[in-house]
Amino acid sequence: MFDQNSFSLAGKVALITGGAHGLGQFYSIALSEYGADIFVVSASQRGWDETKEKVEANGQQVAFLQQDITDPDAADAIVQAVIEKFGHLDILVNNAGIQLRNDVLEFKDEDWRKVIDVNLNGLYYLSHAAAKVMSDQQHGKIINIGSMQSYRAGKRIFPYAASKHAVMGLTKAYADALAPYHIQVNGLAPGYISTDMTKPLQEDPVRGPEIAAHIPSGDWGKPEQLMGPMVFLASAASDYVTGVMLPVDGGYLLR
Known part of the structure; x- marks a missing residue:
């Protein structure tokens, strides 16, 4: 039965990689606002204090683990830490990612491996x-x-483009394989979102206007506009949605 409680995350535990800064922090805040306790894993402690304050202001618990997700056996250790802290794990948000760029003939092998390791492996x-x-x-x-x-x-971000194409394929494969266990696997694909990180791109005299012209409204997105779709995908409201990569892009892909 569908009602307002379909979006509730009360009693749920969400593990969010890179969930203390950038867009990841907005995901942590959104899920906690709807009742989830939050477990953040990140390679540094950047944003921990602010995230703790915002999650606790929503009445929820938050825990942090400083861990490089590419370390051997890191995944099992991270999940075990969540179970030890909260007793169960209901939502995983694979948010951590990096992007390195270079010209095609100059791209370094080590940069390829680094991006693939974080974003895909x-x-x-x-x-x-x-x-x-x-x-x-x-x-x-x-x-x-x-x-x-x-x-x-992405003609200067080869491993990033490869990894994000692969993330879509892996999302579909896992959705199919895990459906018998009543696990939904979906993706969220942010468009061009206005953040401190993208500010130089917005202000670029060539690329800034090009990107804006490609978005039907002409407006870059705001981080807050990703919060509703994240809550939807994490909640019972999306129990019959699986294997989808949901673009939140203001129609960028229409053109």
Whole structure:
């Protein structure tokens, strides 16, 4: 039965990689606002204090773990830490990611490996570890963060484009495989969102106007506009939605 409680996350525990800064912090705030306790894993302690304050202001608990998700055996250790802290794991948001750019003939092998390791391998191993717990529970939500580069080329960000295309494929494969366990696996693909990180791109005299012209409204997105779709994918409201990569892009992909 559908009602307002369909969007409630009361009693749920969400593990969010990179959930203390950037767009990840907005995901942590959104899920806590609807009742989830939050477990953040990140490579540094950047944003921890602010995130703790915002999550606790929503009446929820938050815990942090400083851990490189690409370390051997990191995934199992992270999931075990969540279970030890909260007793269960209901939502995994694979948000951590990096982007490195260079010209095609100058791209370094080590930069390829670094990006693939974080954006794809780290996501895969953590999803695998979480799926073992969620399958025993017979419920769960895995939400992978894609990109416009899940659909398009990125002629100076080759490993990023490759990894985000792969994230879409892995989302579909895991959705199919985990459906019998009542686990939904979906993706969220942010468009061009106005943040401190993208400010130089917005202000670029060439690329800034090009991107704005490609968005039907001409407006870059705001981080807050990703919060509703995240809550939807994490909640019972999306129980019959799986294998979808949801673009939140203001129509960027229409053109």
